[in-house]
Amino acid sequence: MAKKCDVPRTFNVAAVGLSGTEKEKGSTGVGKSCLCNRFVRHLADDYHVDHISVLSQTDFSGRVVNNDHFLYWGEVTKTSDEGVDFNFNVVEQTEFIDDSSFQPFKSSKTDPYYKRCTTIKLTSAEKLMYICKNQLGIEKEYEQKMIPEGKLSIDGFVCVFDVSDVPGRTIDKQVEYTCLILNNLMKTKKPIVLATTKNDEARESYVKEAERLVSRREYKGSIPLVETSAHEDVSVDLAFIVLAQMIDRTKGKSKIVPFLEAALRR
Template identity: 65%
Template sequence: MARRGDGGKCFNISVVGLSGTERDKGQLGVGKSCLCNRFVRPKADDYFTEHISVLSQSDFSGRVINNDHFLYWGEIRRVSEDGVEFHFQVVEQTEFVDDSSFQPFKGGKMEPYVKRCSNTKLQSAEKLMYICKNQLGIEKEYEQKVIPDGRFNVDGFLCLVDVSVVPSRPIERQLDFIAHTLQNLMKTKKPVVVVTTKNDEACDAFVREVERFINRKDFKGNIPIVETSAHENVNVDLAFVILAQLIDKTKGRTRIVPYSEAYRSR
């Protein structure tokens, strides 16, 4: 966590979750981009439900993707219930797929995603903030914000698990993925929050399975789970705030409100 000149605190958050080709992740992504979009640009007009994943070579080497497998989502300020100002910067760790070969693009040293997503020191000179799919190729027509100093030091991770039913992606594949990923994330000693996504279409059995899995003793039962829906804008801010409080070692923590309760009190 960095201190800003104005005394505020800045939290650099990395959003991770099952990624790759359709064979790896099933027919749909787990919701990383939508969660980031809703958090950094919450207004209905700025929220897009479809984001980039399969790309042309020229888009991959454009300034937004910049030959990396992560997106810089920009910076946002939030004021907590007790009036403390929080600044967040957000990146999404994903895997971009070539639209001609349908294989992940080769860029830099290509570790498998489960390993690469735990990287805490990201670099990408002059990388532009991602806003939406249509921005690619016509970057000048959108706000052009560059990743500061071409660097991003991660303070904590949101590890996403989709609890909706997605064709060609059994829940076991995600549990296997988070088992490996959480081990790698925990080695970094940075705080982690597990975020279930798409709770507006949740399969109750999946929700219970994720809870059981995370509360196993190998994760020491101390990884918080926040139930979200980006489409319905439920608990999205809460996931980031809970992680910021862990990074900041805040004494009084915000209560984690279950999805149904948070949905009703919108």
């Protein structure tokens, strides 16, 4: 019989974290899109810092957003330090805001974000992979890759926590909201990694908040914390690989390296 392990298994991962209007998330997002961008297309020329969140009705109903509040970031293969290959499909769960009303677009699901983002069965017929903001409206000029068979079953979650200081968002609010997300994610029984983002601009006390968050009793020590920076390309792959290794325990266990050490190694 052919050895099954020759073909790398595909891991379907959803990136989640505080989303919504400026009232909820402050002047800027927590870093979900940048993390996904750096993971899926890591080359400097393919890395964009400005991603979509406030949209026209036309862009919301175009084939990339497809009237959903999630983006399909595409597929990528990564190799762990131990030389094991991992194949990933990545989606980002966010909340798109209507540029005329500044309220979230209405969609078929009316659940609040912290519940909706924990969905493990995603469907969206002929939804196109998102590449960058400029793609909207001129999709034909970019690679057109569709979400496989119009659906994805999520195997695990990367929950994002921003450790930088963002005007209009208090750390208490982010902790409270992330807890809501994590409590709902725990109910899915799928593995979760907490990825702190923007560690290149970290506030030490916010890093401590993230550590306190994952050590809460209700998470039973089951949520590893990986300190990342998408801008500086530090430990982004590690966050996803650690998650894949929790989903498939036969694939080894990578060492989680603190941010400063990982930044120096780069």
